[in-house]
Amino acid sequence: MRYLFSLLLLLTLSFTATASDVPDPFTSVQKTTDRLLAKLVEVQPLYEKDPKAFYKEIRTSLEPFIDFDGFARGVMAKYYRLATEEQKQKFAETFQTELIQTYSKALVEFDNQKIEVLPLEEPPKDGRATVQVNVYGKDGTVYPVVYSLVLVEGEWKLRNIVINGINIGLQFRSQFQNYMQKYRNNIDDVIANWNVDV
Template identity: 35%
Template sequence: MNASSISGRFGFAQWVRMALCAVLVSAWVPFASAAQNPYTMIEGVSQNLLGVIRTNAQYLNSDPKRYYSAVESVLTPVVDFDFIARGVMGRYAKQATAAQRARFSHAFRSDLVATFARGVASFGSMDVKVVNPGSAPSGNRVNVLQEVRSKEGVTKVSYTLVRNRAGQWKLINVILNGVNLGKTFRSQFAQSMQTHGGDIDKVIASWSAGAAANKVG
């Protein structure tokens, strides 16, 4: 389900675009190490990521795959797509087979990348600032607060990051101005399950169709 379908059915397409823009700003480059302070990390690589937009957004219409690939290469090291996709499935994840969960994760990832890549193409001049900088946390979970300034105004964002078994920090959720992105997509999945009579395969096919349309459109 792409941004257009969300707008038609749920009325928050613009919010999703801003949230996904915030997700992009939170990512970091592949060489990030476990020893890095997650606050400093997010603050320090924002300009790097905005540079990706400035350099590659020009290909959005002429060669969209090139642009999407550039964005996805930045997100892959940091975003735990499988974890987020399973969370979006919610209680239905236990009903799904391993193959179904894998298919949905792929569809969700494809749709997510294409949606925000298109949505943030003109946001190369954003200014970002971590508002709660601190020392490296001793635990395995941290919330990093950030302000994103763009022509739309100031957006307050809270990122939830966890440290995995390999010691790498991974992004698992975003809260935008108090609205929980993960819960919102979970509600969307649940609504789709009702629409399709509890048929997980149909829900995945619908999501995949949205992802394909988003890439073409």
């Protein structure tokens, strides 16, 4: 599940539009998928020769598309109010680094699998849209994915993702809560031991 989540999120993290001519979410998702797959072909040789350079390339591609601070804030949920500014910043940085490395490893394993973006079942409404995608595994298994998108300043951006019925946003939040219990509400210990476990 970790590999599948990482791969899918990598391929559809942001859906760019312009304020004057906003494309439909389907087109945005399709173009973004094509763009990121092309990036994979370009940088994959770096993975074995220079992993740090590979991670840097992926980070550069992803940073404009993910609100890591907002993502981390949502994961911390109610505990965000209890954290110091330093802890908030540290967790956001730790969260970002862990995600980038997990995503990068997933990219290497992609190996030209098929991704099918399905036509919209319902038109966008109030700046929100849902796009369904089928991802085909190496063995032919079809994994249904649902993207929840929101239009922000002319750009379609990922707000949440459901993979095979599993709500990823809620998974991360639950993981943070479990870590808080495990480490007896010590946020510093949670940050020190955090890893993406999906």
